[in-house]
Amino acid sequence: MxxxxxxxxxxxxxxxxxxxxxxxxxxxxxxxxxxxxxxxxxxxxxxxxxxxxxxxxxxxxxxxxxxxxxxxxxxxxxxIGRSFQIPQPFQKLTVFENLLVAATHGRAARERDMRDPCAEVLERTGLLPKANAEAGRLSLLERKRLELARALATGPxxxxxxxxxxGLTEGECQALVATIRAIxxxxxxxxxxxxxxxxxxxxxxxxxxxxxxxxxxxxxxxxxxxxxxxxxxxxxxxx
Missing domain, CATH: 3.40.50.300 (P-loop containing nucleotide triphosphate hydrolases)
Structure with missing residues (x-):
């Protein structure tokens, strides 16, 4: 297809x-x-x-x-889900809250129905340990992962x-590529x-x-x- x-x-x-x-x-x-x-x-x-x-x-x-x-x-x-070249998360929201915004609007769904799918996306993208971290405090690699996670949260x-x-170091690039390859x-x-x-x-x-x-x-x-x-x-x- x-x-x-x-x-x-x-x-x-x-x-x-x-x-x-x-x-x-x-x-x-x-x-x-x-x-x-x-x-x-x-x-x-x-x-x-x-x-x-x-x-x-x-x-x-x-x-x-x-x-x-x-x-x-x-x-x-x-x-269609998309990441952007320059990550621009909602900096004052947590990583999990950023995903909830993407999921509820992208899927036209209720927030309570998107909690489990968002947690699953956090696990797939390696961000589960950062779920409650403020997005504005993430490293560049973590912000790149959040861009990927927000796109996936819409269910594309x-x-x-x-x-x-x-902009990533060689090691960071390899880690992110491994995540993309798995997805x-x-x-x-x-x-x-x-x-x-x-x-x-x-x-x-x-x-x-x-x-x-x-x-x-x-x-x-x-x-x-x-x-x-x-x-x-x-x-x-x-x-």
Missing amino acids: TVLSLDSVSKSFGSLKVTDDVSFDVPEGQALGIIGPNGAGKSTLFNLVTGNILPDAGTIRLNGRDVTREPAMARVRAG RLLLLDEIAG HAEGVTIIWIEHVLHALNSVVERLLVLDFGRVIGLGDPAEIMASREVREIYLGIEI
Whole structure:
């Protein structure tokens, strides 16, 4: 089954075309990595998928349903969860309270019904010992884990990760990747934007490359990274 499908999706801001006729599918249970130089349109693509911005052309389908014009919250409740590159939790709330906010709004559920699911997410993401800690006092790795946990608390069928490994030490990165790999092993479909390539390639089964808003490669990660065009455009290596 296809969880997400984009068909000829384009978006411009004035004369700047940031997403140019993008098409791809993500099957259920797959992890897709997205790479590209800064300004390639990666975050814009995520914003189009989540409904934070609307495309000028093309169609976006989630689980076979056309969500192209649906607002962001409707897409969350339809099964899209997202982490952000810069964690911005509710700093004065506890870690557990942050998850309750995400779960109750993301699932349109009552708080008392979400307590056990949120506790389960805390355990899956390694945050259970920090459940009662104030979010503003967490380390960077813990804030990254909280971003992941808040996205999972909404009960997504599709999990979008936006440079979640950025800024971490090698050891911290390995610890977070192990958590993401375990979540993917549970069957969660993932799309992951990342510049830390060794982290990304240890999880994803396919790799998509963007440059100036266009897809210039999609396929097996090893084959994509070995291609001449990707090495010239993304890695800055003249072949």
